[in-house]
Amino acid sequence: MNPNPNPAADAARLAFLLGELRLPTIKYLWPDIAVQSDKNGWPAARFLSALAEHEVADRERRRIERHLLDARLPIGKSLDNFDFNAVPVISKAHITALATGNAWIETGANCLVFGPAGVGKSHLAAAIGRALIEVGYRVLFTRTTDLVQRLQIARQELTLETAITKLDRYHLIILDDISYVTKDQAETSVLFELISRRYEHRSILITANQAFGEWNKIFPDQAMTLAAVDRLVHHATILEMNVESYRRRTAIERKKAPGGPTTRQSPKASS
Structure with missing residues (x-):
């Protein structure tokens, strides 16, 4: 002492x-x-x-x-503020289970979300990503075109293998709007390499406006299209959000509401 x-x-x-x-x-x-x-x-x-x-x-x-x-997730997107009532084809219980990650992230499985523009695909994907981070996983959210451009630059600099290896630290990569990738050999080849590298190793979540039948517009030839789809769906959960556009429905409701955008006011009233 x-x-x-x-x-x-x-x-x-x-x-x-x-x-x-x-x-x-x-x-x-x-x-x-x-x-x-x-x-x-x-x-x-x-x-x-x-x-x-x-x-x-x-x-x-x-x-x-x-x-x-x-993770670069869109701000404010969570499961708490996702409107499941607007997308009745999606089970809240199923999404909640996906958000825990245990059943699919640990095995390198994928999740594919299809639906027209404006139905909340990106919101749902980001919300799942946020929930996974909160239970211990690492996630990256990116527009597919942005990541493809980064990988193209890496290929030009002869560092593509290193760039893809660095992405392995993410348990899940969310590729938003894959349908906007142009049908170009250089672009889609690096995207295919990423998909192949993560196959049965790390998970991918993809949002797309187009179903698989239209993916020949993304990849330059049928063989690559079939190979990419095969790797993505082999161990995958597929969510189809074929409902009316949330943004379109909201815009219509605003126009119908009193004082909405179509309601005219006199200069005196608006002052």
Whole structure:
């Protein structure tokens, strides 16, 4: 025991050691929790457990924040604000199960979401991605054309293999709007290489306006089209959102509403 206790020096040394150990939450909270521990007569194990629980919880919060930023998800898209009533062909229970990831992410399976423009495909994909991040997976959301362009540049710089390998750190890549990729040999060949590399290894979620029968407009020849589709659907959940466009329906409802865009007001009334 230190015969000459110096609380200030002990506290300063503890702060230094906690910093060295990279325990910022404990470094910040220990004085308040120590007061509570002394007041209530906690045993040492309870005091240490309380500190550790705060550190673990805060570390998880920081991880989620960091991975959400890295994922580049559209802002504000979650399962909580997805209108399942507008898409009755989609089961909320099924989507909730997909959002846990255990049954398909761990085996490198895929998810394919089809439907016309404006039905919420991108929202649903982003919401699933957000939920997966919250349970511990890493996700990347990207427009397919943007990622294809990045991979094309990597091929030109002879670093395509490295670029695709770096994408392996993501348990799930969400390729939004694959139908907008142009039918060009250079573009679709790098897309095909990405699909082939992740086959039965890492998961892909694709949103598309066009069903498989129209994918010959994406890939330059039938053989590549069939090979890509075969790899994507071999272990896949397919969601078809063949309903009226949410954006179109909302626009019509606004026009019908009193004071909507078609309602004219006099200059005096609008001033």
